[in-house]
């Protein structure tokens with residue numbers, strides 16, 4: 001794979017905004033895309049720092065998202081404030097194990113896997129290792145794909161609200177934990193967007 005030519009070896013550069021393939025110039029300082037006028041870069045600027053910052057911020061918001069209650073349910077006069085985990089347990093006990101599995105996957109498994117996957121991508125790209133490049137590229141695409149589905153948890157709160165209509169629960173109210181969870185989801189999505197997947201292919205043997 002490393003025998004494939006790189007864009008800069010061919011004197012080409014892709015525009016980040018419109019995707020137009022342009023001629024690379026030695027001094028890229030104020031080179032712009034002839035089609036859309038965006039500044040041309042061989043790699044996304046500050047990709048490492050930005051992705052790490054967003055990922056760490058997401059992790060910090062993930063703590064209150066789990067510690068603070070995400071919703072209040074009132075059924076038969078019984079007021080219950082639930083965190084993500086106690087909500088999952090509650091759903092499991094009250095006979096909706098399938099819903100419990102969906103909430104657990106969307107709010108615990110997926111975010112944890114995203115933190116691990118993005119950290120792995122960042123560390124391995126930083127070390128410029130040629131290890132498992134294809135798999136890492138696949139992992140990055142998977143993280144990007146999952147990003148679209150991570151608001152599932154918020155939909156579950158909406159679904160629970162709908163249950164009220166059927167008289168199963170008499171009141172469901174979202175609490176601050178949901179806001180922190182939403183911030184975590186948005187920040188992890190921004191982190192995966194600011195990561196430059198081309199960094200995966202910058203291994204030591206083929207670069208410099």
Ligand SMILES: [Zn+2]
Pocket residue numbers: 015016017018019020033034035036037038
């Ligand atoms: Zn362009």
